[in-house]
Structure formats: C-alpha cells, structure tokens
Amino acid sequence: MTQPPHDEPTASSPQELREQVERTRTELGKTVEVLAAKADVKARAQEKATEVREQAAAKAGELREKAVDLVHQAQERLPDPVKDKAAQAAEQARTKASQAGRMWQDKAPEPVRQKTTQGAQLARDNRKTLLTAASAAVAVWLVCRRRKA
Structure with a gap:
C-alpha cells in the first residue's frame, strides 16, 4: 500500500x-477544472477577443466624441456664407442619396438590400454625427477652394 501524505495524519476510523x-x-475535481480551463485555448481566445472588442468599441466612442467636438469648433469659426453653402450641399447630398437609394432598392438582390437597410438604420441613428461631419468636410473643401482662387 501507499504511504499517507506527510501533512495529513492517517485516519483512525473508516x-x-x-x-x-x-x-x-473534491480538491482533485477543482484542480482538474482549473487545468481544463487553462487548456481550453478556444474559450480563452474568445474571452480575449471579447475583451479587445469591448476596448475597441470604447475607444471608438471616445474618438467619435472628440471628432464631433472638433467639427463643432471648426464650424463655429466658419463665416456665415460658408455655413450656408455647406447646408445647401448637405441638402443636395440628401436628395441625391434618396434618389440613389430608390434606384438601389429596385435593382439590388434581397440579401444585399437587407444589409443595406441595416446600414441605413445605423446612419439614421447617428444622423447628427454624419451631418456634422459632412457639413464640416464641405466647409473645409470650400475654404480650400476659395484659397486657391
């Protein structure tokens, strides 16, 4: 028979x-569970991917907020005629996008339309950010064009 461990006394009764x-x-079961968890590379990789995805989403939110702030600052510095031109350009862009959307709806296959609908919903949910970025881009373009002339 084997010897009992040195740190535990032998049992005096059955x-x-x-x-x-x-x-x-019980201790052995817990040890096996811990070792199995360490050996499960797929689960550990998924946990790490989830962690990285959450960090990236948080960072993207921070960057988006910073970009919106910078756009607002740039818009405040623009002269009124440039702001008006940017608003007109944004309205024209909305009109053209609507026309393109109707044409796309008529000609695109169903799976593509579904994905497009999801993307459009995301754009509608973030409309203010998109319009701000578009108007800032138009304003910068107009300022640059004016400087060249």
Whole structure:
C-alpha cells in the first residue's frame, strides 16, 4: 500500500478515511477544472477577443466624441456664407442619396438590400454625427477652394 501524505495524519476510523477520500476527490475535481480551463485555448481566445472588442468599441466612442467636438469648433469659426453653402450641399447630398437609394432598392438582390437597410438604420441613428461631419468636410473643401482662387 501507499504511504499517507506527510501533512495529513492517517485516519483512525473508516468514516474518517471516507471523509478524507471525499475531500481529496473534491480538491482533485477543482484542480482538474482549473487545468481544463487553462487548456481550453478556444474559450480563452474568445474571452480575449471579447475583451479587445469591448476596448475597441470604447475607444471608438471616445474618438467619435472628440471628432464631433472638433467639427463643432471648426464650424463655429466658419463665416456665415460658408455655413450656408455647406447646408445647401448637405441638402443636395440628401436628395441625391434618396434618389440613389430608390434606384438601389429596385435593382439590388434581397440579401444585399437587407444589409443595406441595416446600414441605413445605423446612419439614421447617428444622423447628427454624419451631418456634422459632412457639413464640416464641405466647409473645409470650400475654404480650400476659395484659397486657391
């Protein structure tokens, strides 16, 4: 027979022996679970991917807020005629986008239309950010064009 561990006294009764065996089984089960979790590379990779995805989403939100702030600052510095031109250009862009959307709806296959609908919904949900960015881009373009002339 094997020798008992040095740190545990031998059992004096069969009941104590059963309790020691049960404790050992429980400890061994926990150890096996820990080792199995460490060996499950796929699960660990998924956990890491989720963590990185959450960090990226948080960083994207911060950058989006910073971009919106910068656009607002740039818009405040523009003269009124440039702001008016930017508003007109944004309205024309909306009209052209609407026309293109109707034509796309008529000719695109169903799976593509579904994905497009999802993207359009996302754009509608972030309309203010998109319009701000578009008007700032038009304003910068007009300022640059005016400087060249």
